[in-house]
Amino acid sequence: xxxxxxxxxxxxxxxxxxxxxxxxxxxxxxxxxxxxxxxxxxxxxxxxxxxxxxxxxxxxxxxxxxxxxxxxxxxxxxxxxxxxxxxxxxxxxxxxxxxxxxxxxxxxxxxxxxxxxxxxxxxxxxxxxxxxxxxxxxxxxxxxxxxxxxxxxxxxxxxxxxxxxxxxxxxxxxxxxxxxxxxxxxxxxxxxxxxxxxxxxxxxxxxxxxxxxxxxxxxxxxxxxxxxxxxxxxxxxxxxxxxxxxxxxxxxxxxxxxxxxxxxxxxxxxxxxxxxxxxxxxxxxxxxxxxxxxxxxxxxxxxxxxxxxxxxxxxxxxxxxxxxxxxxxxxxxxxxxxxxxxxxxxxxxxxxxxxxxxxxxxxxxxxxxxxxxxxxxxxxxxxxxxxxxxxxxxxxxxxxxxxxxxxxxxxxxxxxxxxxxxxxxxxxxxxxxxxxxxxxxxxxxxxxx
Amino acid sequence: xxxxxxxxxxxxxxxxxxxxxxxxxxxxxxxxxxxxxxxxxxxxxxxxxxxxxxxxxxxxxxxxxxxxxxxxxxxxxxxxxxxxxxxxxxxxxxxxxxxxxxxxxxxxxxxxxxxxxxxxxxxxxxxxxxxxxxxxxxxxxxxxxxxxxxxx
Numbered sequence: 001x002x003x004x005x006x007x008x009x010x011x012x013x014x015x016x017x018x019x020x021x022x023x024x025x026x027x028x029x030x031x032x033x034x035x036x037x038x039x040x041x042x043x044x045x046x047x048x049x050x051x052x053x054x055x056x057x058x059x060x061x062x063x064x065x066x067x068x069x070x071x072x073x074x075x076x077x078x079x080x081x082x083x084x085x086x087x088x089x090x091x092x093x094x095x096x097x098x099x100x101x102x103x104x105x106x107x108x109x110x111x112x113x114x115x116x117x118x119x120x121x122x123x124x125x126x127x128x129x130x131x132x133x134x135x136x137x138x139x140x141x142x143x144x145x146x147x148x149x150x151x152x153x154x155x156x157x158x159x160x161x162x163x164x165x166x167x168x169x170x171x172x173x174x175x176x177x178x179x180x181x182x183x184x185x186x187x188x189x190x191x192x193x194x195x196x197x198x199x200x201x202x203x204x205x206x207x208x209x210x211x212x213x214x215x216x217x218x219x220x221x222x223x224x225x226x227x228x229x230x231x232x233x234x235x236x237x238x239x240x241x242x243x244x245x246x247x248x249x250x251x252x253x254x255x256x257x258x259x260x261x262x263x264x265x266x267x268x269x270x271x272x273x274x275x276x277x278x279x280x281x282x283x284x285x286x287x288x289x290x291x292x293x294x295x296x297x298x299x300x301x302x303x304x305x306x307x308x309x310x311x312x313x314x315x316x317x318x319x320x321x322x323x324x325x326x327x328x329x330x331x332x333x334x335x336x337x338x339x340x341x342x343x344x345x346x347x348x349x350x351x352x353x354x355x356x357x358x359x360x361x362x363x364x365x366x367x368x369x370x371x372x373x374x375x376x377x378x379x380x381x382x383x384x385x386x387x388x389x390x391x392x393x394x395x396x397x398x399x400x401x402x403x404x405x406x407x408x409x410x411x412x413x414x415x416x417x418x419x420x421x422x423x424x425x426x427x428x429x430x431x432x433x434x435x436x437x438x439x440x441x442x443x444x445x446x447x448x449x
Numbered sequence: 450x451x452x453x454x455x456x457x458x459x460x461x462x463x464x465x466x467x468x469x470x471x472x473x474x475x476x477x478x479x480x481x482x483x484x485x486x487x488x489x490x491x492x493x494x495x496x497x498x499x500x501x502x503x504x505x506x507x508x509x510x511x512x513x514x515x516x517x518x519x520x521x522x523x524x525x526x527x528x529x530x531x532x533x534x535x536x537x538x539x540x541x542x543x544x545x546x547x548x549x550x551x552x553x554x555x556x557x558x559x560x561x562x563x564x565x566x567x568x569x570x571x572x573x574x575x576x577x578x579x580x581x582x583x584x585x586x587x588x589x590x591x592x593x594x595x596x597x598x599x600x601x
Contacts, residue, residue, distance in 0.1 A: 023456070047499065059533075185567055188539045193565050197539070351530055352564040364486060364495040365464045369457065377500030382531050386564045411489035 002029045003319040006081040006105060010035060010074035011049070013085030014064060016373045016389055017295070018045035021083050024311040026050070033077045035070060037063035039381045044373040053077050058383045064088045065195070067095050071102050081105035081318060083311075087385070090294040091118050091163075107318040109271040109293045110219075116267060117291040120162050120200040124288070130266035132259050132288040135278060137202030143183050149201040150179060156206070159183060161190035162198040170236040172204055205278055209439050210238075211245045211286070212276040213260035214302045215269065216313055218323040222264035224257045225302050225310075226332045228274075232427065234350065234443045239420070240427060241298035242337040243305045245279075246398055247437030252284040263291065272299075272314045281439040297340070297390070300371060304336035304394040335401045336394035339409070339427070341372070342386040345418035354382035358416030360389075363408035367394050367401075380417065388419060402434055455484065464493045519594060524574045526596040528589045532563030534570075536585045544585075550578045551601055558596060561589065576601050 008031045011021050018034055022045060025032040034049035039058035046052045055073040056063035063069060065088055074082050082099045084090035084107065093114040099106040108114070117123045121139045128134050136153050139162060140146035150157055150173075159171045159182060171182045187197040210233065214225040229245035230238045245253070260275035274296050276289040299310045308325065316324065345351045357378050362370040372389025374380065380388060393408055395401040406428040412421050426446065432438050455463075463486050467475060474487035483498040519525040528534065536544040536559050546558045552572040559570040576598030583595040 044499070184538045185569075188560070189565070189567050191539060192562060192567070351568075352532075352566060354531060354564065359496070361485075361487075361494040361496040363489075363492055364460055365468075365493040366461070368492075370495070375497035375499055377498055382563055384564060407490070407492050411492045411494045413494065 003315065003321075005319045006030055006107075006315060008033060008077070008079045008081075009107075009315070010053075010077055010079035010082045010104070011045075011085065012055075012064065012070045012074070012082055013088055013090075014040050014043065014045065014373075014384060015387060016371045017085040017297070019048060019373050020371055021085060021311055022048050024309055024315070025083075028312060028315060030315070033074075033079055035064075035073045035077075037383070039383055042379075044375060044378065051077060058381065060088065060383060064384075067092070067098050070095070071098050074099070074104060075102055079104055081107055081315075083107040083314070084294065086292075086294050086297055091292070093118055105318050107271075107314050109217075109267075109269055109273060113267050113269055113271075113273075114293050117273075117293045118163060120160060120164075120290060123290055126267070127263055127288040127291070130263045132263055133286065135202055135205065135287045135289070137200060140183075140199050140201050143180055146183050146199060146201050147179060150176070153201060153203040156204040158202045158204045159186040160200040160202065161186070161194055161196070162200050163194040163196035164190060172235075205280070205287075206441065207281045207439050209245070209279040209281050209437070210276065210289075211248070211256060211279045212274050212296075213257055214296075214299070214310070215260055215264040215273045215275060216310075216317070216323060216325070217264045217267075217269035217271065217273070218317055218321075219268050219270040221323055222261050222269055223323065223325065223327045223330060224261050225306050225308060225330055227253065227256060228298055228301055229437075230298060231438055231440050232433070232442050233440055238298065238340065239443070240337065240339050240424070240433075241301055242335065242398075242401075243301035244332055244335070246335075248279070248284055252279075252286070256286055259286070259288070263288070269293075271317050272310050281437075297387070298338050300369060300390065300392045301336040301338045301394075304369065304392060305332050305334055306330055307333070334394055334396045335398040336392060337401050337405050338390050338392045339405065339424040340390055340420065341388045341412070341414065341424070342420045343380040343388050343417050344386050344420055346420050346423045347418075350420075352382070352386050353418045354380045354386075355417040356380070357388065357414055359413055360415075361411070361413040362389065363391060363411045365408075367404055368392070368408050369394075388414070391424075398436055399434075402428060460484075460486065460495050464495075467493070519597065522600070523579060524576060524598040525594040526558055526570065526572055526598060528561050528583075528591060528593045528595055529570060530561060530563050530568060531591045532561040532568070532589065534583045534585070534587055534589045534595060535560040535562065535567075536581070546572075546578050546581075546596075548578050548581055552576060552578060552598065559583075570595065572596075572598060574598055 022032040035055040089095040096106040138149040191197040227245040232240040274292040277286040369392040393404040579599040580597040
């Protein structure tokens with residue numbers, strides 16, 4: 001199999017997702033070219049790529065976040081297309097436009113979709129126009145504006161980066177007197193992570209579940225690939241994800257899927273995307289949160305229950321082909337769970353712990369998948385996020401998947417730096433998790449959280 | 450060049466073969482990699498090692514501020530983790546503290562950015578900031594001395 005247009009793919013990312021994209025590209029007969037920073041020259045993805053190009057020094061502002069540096073490297077490598085992965089420039093409309101202007105294909109949605117969903121305020125307007133319910137809130141460019149919006153939402157509230165995603169720059173504020181200091185920190189993080197300090201202020205719904213829908217669209221038609229539940233989070237960073245979302249009444253579950261498809265259809269969406277909802281944990285009413293116009297970290301759980309390779313679908317759609325999968329062909333079989341193994345000292349307030357994994361022994365066997373760029377001796381540099389790898393288990397039922405997760409975690413051994421591995425052992429043994437359908441306060445309820 | 454010869458599917462096949470045999474582990478070492486697949490309780494583990502493989506080492510720039518001794522009578526404010534030190538909450542803003550400022554243990558005197566997270570640095574003790582040793586935006590190691598405090 002080969003694609004008519006995409007023969008040389010430039011991967012503008014690093015870590016496990018770079019490795020993940022390289023694997024599918026090579027399977028499809030596409031030459032995988034990896035752009036690396038100086039810090040990642042000896043990384044596992046750099047070893048596995050067909051070609052590597054150095055895009056800049058270690059700090060991401062000069063490498064993975066630098067539009068001119070990435071475009072220049074992709075052009076020098078004679079790439080036909082650029083896959084941005086997640087994070088970094090993946091949802092940056094200016095980057096998508098620059099890729100197109102340089103005569104290459106951006107593996108992602110149209111610039112119009114990126115602009116509509118990249119700005120939280122516009123995303124709300126568009127989704128409300130598509131008939132989706134939204135949570136009260138508004139945008140704030142500075143502290144004064146944030147205070148004014150806070151008066152309308154009340155407390156507790158959430159501060160989010162307008163250009164953000166993946167929980168970066170998100171802060172919960174419980175009392176008015178904490179607002180100013182939290183805004184300063186949130187704006188600094190938003191600026192550092194996305195180059196845009198603007199914030200979005202939103203009412204915080206306490207007893208909620210985070211449920212999202214995987215979407216594929218070709219610009220004409222959109223389908224869903226089922227739900228994922230990502231309610232186990234700490235400070236809005238997802239820790240555990242599963243597919244499908246458990247213990248939601250069938251009619252409500254279907255309404256969530258339908259709403260996501262309605263939004264993707266309204267946008268004439270092209271590519272893979274995720275529509276995120278906040279779901280009331282008791283009544284199962286749901287509100288649109290945001291749409292991530294990219295591949296997600298947790299995409300493997302959807303792949304495990306549908307058997308569909310999402311990176312392959314992204315590449316096929318980017319190549320200009322119509323969706324080859326009708327909705328009725330999408331069958332959700334079994335249950336899958338993913339846990340994120342991060343280089344963080346979770347007993348010390350999840351302190352980031354870059355360093356070298358002297359031993360990285362990952363689980364193996366039936367129903368177990370490991371997406372990781374960290375082998376024994378692998379380096380986790382301090383310049384980037386702390387994700388070392390993802391352990392994904394799948395089985396015929398949720399109960400069997402939970403048991404398989406516990407068994408796999410027993411064998412997982414990371415030495416040389418602290419990791420979240422044993423935190424996940426505690427989660428896998430928690431009766432609330434075993435029962436399924438926990439809300440986003442789950443983590444606060446864990447001993448020593 | 451692709452020099453990783455085994456896919457995850459290959460590893461799954463190796464596990465299946467081992468599982469049907471009487472063996473508990475396999476250890477494959479080549480010039481390019483070492484792979485150990487071993488039985489672990491009910492399940493299996495895979496351990497890859499490329500550290501002996503022939504890949505040019507990349508030199509990292511040495512962090513500017515390193516561990517150092519603290520003059521008698523002064524207290525050190527140390528970086529709580531490795532990262533990039535910032536004196537102000539954002540570019541162009543006033544620094545958290547200047548030399549001569551009085552601080553308490555809880556005063557935020559700077560930020561260390563690690564893995565995209567902004568971590569506040571607290572003075573840790575009451576006193577007067579007598580010297581700021583770390584440059585703004587400089588890489589710092591865990592425990593590096595950022596400032597000196599003199600008794601108030």
